[in-house]
Amino acid sequence: MKLNSRLNELARDDIFLKVTNKVAEYKKNNPDKKVISLGIGDVSKPIIQPVISAMHRAVDDLSDMKTFKGYGSYYGYDFLKDAILKNDYKGFSFSKDEIYISNGTKTDTTSILELFDIDSKICLTDPMYPIYKDGATCLNRRIVEIKLKEENDFVPEIPKEKYDIVYMCSPSNPIGIAYNRLELQKWIDYALANEAIILFDNVYSSFIQSSDVPTSIYELPNAKKVAIEFRSFSKNASFTGVRCSYYIIPNEISKNINRIWKERTINRFNGADYIAQRGAEAVYLPESQKLIQTNIEDYLDNASFLRRELLNLGFKVWGGIDSPFMWVKTTENMDSWNFFNLMLNDLNIVVIPGCIFEGNNSKYFRVSALGFRKDIEECVERLKAYYEKK
Numbered sequence: 001m002k003l004n005s006r007l008n009e010l011a012r013d014d015i016f017l018k019v020t021n022k023v024a025e026y027k028k029n030n031p032d033k034k035v036i037s038l039g040i041g042d043v044s045k046p047i048i049q050p051v052i053s054a055m056h057r058a059v060d061d062l063s064d065m066k067t068f069k070g071y072g073s074y075y076g077y078d079f080l081k082d083a084i085l086k087n088d089y090k091g092f093s094f095s096k097d098e099i100y101i102s103n104g105t106k107t108d109t110t111s112i113l114e115l116f117d118i119d120s121k122i123c124l125t126d127p128m129y130p131i132y133k134d135g136a137t138c139l140n141r142r143i144v145e146i147k148l149k150e151e152n153d154f155v156p157e158i159p160k161e162k163y164d165i166v167y168m169c170s171p172s173n174p175i176g177i178a179y180n181r182l183e184l185q186k187w188i189d190y191a192l193a194n195e196a197i198i199l200f201d202n203v204y205s206s207f208i209q210s211s212d213v214p215t216s217i218y219e220l221p222n223a224k225k226v227a228i229e230f231r232s233f234s235k236n237a238s239f240t241g242v243r244c245s246y247y248i249i250p251n252e253i254s255k256n257i258n259r260i261w262k263e264r265t266i267n268r269f270n271g272a273d274y275i276a277q278r279g280a281e282a283v284y285l286p287e288s289q290k291l292i293q294t295n296i297e298d299y300l301d302n303a304s305f306l307r308r309e310l311l312n313l314g315f316k317v318w319g320g321i322d323s324p325f326m327w328v329k330t331t332e333n334m335d336s337w338n339f340f341n342l343m344l345n346d347l348n349i350v351v352i353p354g355c356i357f358e359g360n361n362s363k364y365f366r367v368s369a370l371g372f373r374k375d376i377e378e379c380v381e382r383l384k385a386y387y388e389k390k
Contacts, residue, residue: 023344050287058274071270072272075099083284094250101245105201113135124144128145144163150329170202177322181212233279236292242276
């Protein structure tokens with residue numbers, strides 16, 4: 001029996017699991033200590049009531065044969081596509097044929113590689129969201145990583161080498177920065193010149209505040225010719241436990257691309273569930289948008305507070321303006337794993353070591369503003385007490 005040998009490359013030390021186990025062990029051995037996480041990637045606000053009500057109605061629909069929904073569209077129900085196109089892509093002239101409803105961007109951004117030839121050369125950054133690399137590895141794809149540099153504020157330089165596929169995440173996880181129009185346009189021009197496709201992970205678009213940062217790559221000239229954009233309801237609408245996402249494959253990339261992808265999808269996916277899609281549709285209700293905006297503002301207020309306090313303590317910080325995430329340099333040139341141990345054991349604070357997202361010699365860590373404000377404030381007080389003594 002022959003197995004996919006590339007899967008062995010995934011059998012490395014799982015640092016996320018190692019973090020979880022370390023924290024659990026510390027709590028077990030120190031039950032009197034209050035451990036607070038600044039590493040949370042999940043949301044801390046529940047799904048808003050209008051969305052919950054819509055999902056309850058969808059459950060009721062499934063109990064009556066007059067409204068029952070069995071197998072749905074492989075590509076998503078029209079009611080949700082219409083809502084997305086009317087709200088998120090108003091004025092972009094996309095058709096329902098170009099949009100696909102799915103069950104999570106984590107899956108979407110890796111499964112999309114099936115659209116391309118197996119010999120396609122993929123450009124990734126280091127640091128990066130690790131799922132891109134792992135997904136490409138599972139599919140036996142050729143990967144080249146571009147090292148991001150602190151002196152360039154972790155904005156990738158346009159490569160001289162030709163790539164077929166380029167992964168971009170903006171606003172970024174883990175770094176938390178967002179690419180402005182000028183920076184993105186350079187990549188669009190690169191893709192046009194090299195016949196490359198940009199896989200644009202845009203799940204944090206709701207957090208964008210900067211006027212020079214586009215909320216969609218399609219705001220820029222020629223982006224429809226080279227970019228596939230991915231979005232999700234996870235962070236803005238607290239759908240991390242529901243699972244609903246979508247992506248756009250523009251017809252301008254190729255006349256046949258959507259016909260090919262639809263044939264693939266029929267054989268690989270049965271569609272996102274009806275209840276989740278009805279909930280996602282309700283996200284666009286006016287009352288929902290007001291509540292969601294309040295949640296986003298709370299998260300961004302957390303981020304602004306945490307960023308300011310870290311800077312005041314002398315840390316170098318990136319992100320936290322158009323994103324709930326921040327990329328922070330460790331103190332005393334400490335490697336990220338040792339810094340994690342210091343934070344946990346001395347301050348009872350959990351951060352995410354940067355070696356999860358880049359090479360093992362990382363000197364950075366990621367923090368998140370998605371947690372509870374009172375916990376973030378307490379962490380700041382602990383950090384102040386520790387560093388002001390030094």
